[in-house]
Amino acid sequence: MSKNRDIPPLHPASAMDFLPTAQLRDIQFTRLKNMVQRAFDRVALFRKRMDEQRLKPSDLRTLDDIVKLPFTVKTDLRDAYPFGLCASPMSEIVRFHASSGTTGKPIVVAYTQEDLNDWSQAVLRSLAACGVHSGDIVQVAYGYGLFTGGLGLHYGAEALGASVIPISGGNTDRQIMLMKDFGVTVICCTPSYFLHLIDHAAEMGVNLKELPLRIGVFGAEPWTEDMRERIEAGSDIKAYDIYGLSEIVGPGVANECVHQAGPHIFEDLFFPEVIDPKTLEPLPDGMEGELVLTTLCKRAMPMIRYRTRDITALEATRCACGRTLRRIKRIGRRSDDMLIIRGVNLFPSQIEAALLKVEGTLPHYQIVVDRQKDLDTLEVQVEVTPEAFSDTVGAMEQMQKRIGHSIESITGLRPAVKLVAPRSLQRSEGKAKRVLDKRIL
Amino acid sequence: MKIKQLSVFLENKPGALSAPCRLLAKADINIQTCSLADTREFGILRLIVEDTDKARRLLQRNGFAVKVTDVIALEVDDKPGGLAAILDALEGTGINVEYAYSLTGRTRSGHALLLFRFSDPNTALAVLKERKINTVGSEELSRRLKG
Numbered sequence: 001m002s003k004n005r006d007i008p009p010l011h012p013a014s015a016m017d018f019l020p021t022a023q024l025r026d027i028q029f030t031r032l033k034n035m036v037q038r039a040f041d042r043v044a045l046f047r048k049r050m051d052e053q054r055l056k057p058s059d060l061r062t063l064d065d066i067v068k069l070p071f072t073v074k075t076d077l078r079d080a081y082p083f084g085l086c087a088s089p090m091s092e093i094v095r096f097h098a099s100s101g102t103t104g105k106p107i108v109v110a111y112t113q114e115d116l117n118d119w120s121q122a123v124l125r126s127l128a129a130c131g132v133h134s135g136d137i138v139q140v141a142y143g144y145g146l147f148t149g150g151l152g153l154h155y156g157a158e159a160l161g162a163s164v165i166p167i168s169g170g171n172t173d174r175q176i177m178l179m180k181d182f183g184v185t186v187i188c189c190t191p192s193y194f195l196h197l198i199d200h201a202a203e204m205g206v207n208l209k210e211l212p213l214r215i216g217v218f219g220a221e222p223w224t225e226d227m228r229e230r231i232e233a234g235s236d237i238k239a240y241d242i243y244g245l246s247e248i249v250g251p252g253v254a255n256e257c258v259h260q261a262g263p264h265i266f267e268d269l270f271f272p273e274v275i276d277p278k279t280l281e282p283l284p285d286g287m288e289g290e291l292v293l294t295t296l297c298k299r300a301m302p303m304i305r306y307r308t309r310d311i312t313a314l315e316a317t318r319c320a321c322g323r324t325l326r327r328i329k330r331i332g333r334r335s336d337d338m339l340i341i342r343g344v345n346l347f348p349s350q351i352e353a354a355l356l357k358v359e360g361t362l363p364h365y366q367i368v369v370d371r372q373k374d375l376d377t378l379e380v381q382v383e384v385t386p387e388a389f390s391d392t393v394g395a396m397e398q399m400q401k402r403i404g405h406s407i408e409s410i411t412g413l414r415p416a417v418k419l420v421a422p423r424s425l426q427r428s429e430g431k432a433k434r435v436l437d438k439r440i441l
Numbered sequence: 442m443k444i445k446q447l448s449v450f451l452e453n454k455p456g457a458l459s460a461p462c463r464l465l466a467k468a469d470i471n472i473q474t475c476s477l478a479d480t481r482e483f484g485i486l487r488l489i490v491e492d493t494d495k496a497r498r499l500l501q502r503n504g505f506a507v508k509v510t511d512v513i514a515l516e517v518d519d520k521p522g523g524l525a526a527i528l529d530a531l532e533g534t535g536i537n538v539e540y541a542y543s544l545t546g547r548t549r550s551g552h553a554l555l556l557f558r559f560s561d562p563n564t565a566l567a568v569l570k571e572r573k574i575n576t577v578g579s580e581e582l583s584r585r586l587k588g
Binding site: 384385386388389390391392393394396397418419420421422423424 | 448450451452457478479480482483485487501504505506507508510539540558
């Protein structure tokens with residue numbers, strides 16, 4: 001079985017990627033006005049924020065006026081849990097997804113049927129941009145369920161006419177068996193999981209270089225050029241970066257084209273800005289800052305100037321592919337304390353919430369993140385307080401289990417819980433260092 | 442008679458055990474007996490000392506997680522069936538032996554001294570008394586250990 005390197009003809013849906021810039025800006029402005037009017041009319045929070053600034057939707061006279069609009073942040077979604085930011089009645093909402101909030105409650109996002117269609121189109125254009133086409137066999141190894149990864153890629157790949165294997169995450173043996181037996185040509189998963197697949201396949205006596213697999217669409221966690229090289233050298237595929245976040249839609253906000261020059265943002269659907277995270281002032285293209293996204297078409301849950309906390313820069317120079325869509329530079333860090341572990345968002349405050357639930361008082365703790373055999377590991381070290389200390393091994397192990405369970409139920413991640421002696425965790429200036437991220441990407 | 446026991450949380454790593462022992466040594470507190478329960482990651486050091494309160498305060502001041510628990514010292518005939526006789530006495534009472542360890546040091550010949558942590562020490566004491574099984578109190582224990 002060999003790899004087919006032919007470049008497929010352009011998919012009709014990709015035409016939007018090549019709009020002349022002036023026309024693209026016109027579309028963005030028309031859509032922005034409609035979306036802001038709708039959000040102002042239907043979402044109390046947006047109306048209140050705009051009222052506070054004595055701002056009316058009609059004050060948007062040009063696209064540049066977007067900078068007058070108030071920002072939206074992750075805690076707004078938490079505070080509105082579960083449906084407070086919905087702009088559509090339940091009779092029009094057909095899907096929910098949820099992702100990690102900053103504390104115990106998840107943040108919820110809602111979609112109308114039109115929203116799902118737009119999302120599928122964004123994912124379709126993402127896949128088409130990096131050379132996926134009908135006839136491809138696509139293994140979707142992102143998690144299915146509340147996480148947007150699995151279902152997002154699933155519907156986009158189906159809309160493209162590809163043959164989808166909805167295998168979801170985990171069960172590495174079966175992933176490799178189907179990849180080989182079905183002749184899978186495209187895989188979608190986190191880049192670190194794919195590195196794990198390469199190693200595991202070798203242990204099973206399968207050489208990915210000899211399979212038809214030729215494209216990987218990797219996202220849901222930060223990765224580096226070095227990882228791209230390792231992936232491509234280890235499996236003889238092309239590795240592409242897909243970007244997205246549930247608050248905006250899910251995967252498919254941006255995706256790389258075959259030139260691998262950074263993800264193109266599907267700007268007719270999602271308007272990007274970069275701001276200085278300290279002064280909140282807009283920055284020109286090319287300058288590094290925090291990415292801010294505005295949904296231009298979302299109906300069930302429009303998002304105005306959502307602060308992603310991802311640090312990047314907008315690249316406006318023309319890509320060799322000819323797309324007029326701007327690109328984002330590789331995202332390597334964030335302007336908040338969010339960690340991404342095995343594709344799952346984790347805030348230290350969630351661990352605090354979980355520990356409080358078990359112990360009643362917050363013990364000192366440290367989150368240790370590492371990467372072993374290309375898979376992220378999460379260890380939570382908890383100092384044993386005199387109150388929590390019990391004389392029997394059984395009782396202590398029970399507590400360890402309760403802590404682990406509490407963390408898993410809040411974050412969706414199963415941690416290794418390690419009980420450590422009081423005052424044994426590092427403190428700097430009396431304050432504990434909460435996170436030790438030992439991963440070298 | 443119940444005896445006060447100190448339990449100290451330790452991490453399972455080199456040097457963890459010596460820290461509390463050194464502390465007690467400096468304060469001239471003698472460890473009458475001890476036992477160590479261990480798991481892969483942590484351990485619980487259980488100590489019997491003469492001045493439990495002093496030792497507890499010292500350890501707590503130095504940042505150890507310490508707990509005081511009641512254990513019962515029993516004199517067991519040093520012959521086949523000695524321990525079984527005691528356990529038989531508790532049969533059917535619902536009292537669980539959470540752990541037990543033996544006392545080192547000098548004991549009366551023909552007898553062994555065992556320390557028991559029962560799930561319900563008070564009921565256990567009553568049952569043992571009823572069955573005329575002698576318990577050894579702290580003072581008696583000190584005297585015997587000193588010989």
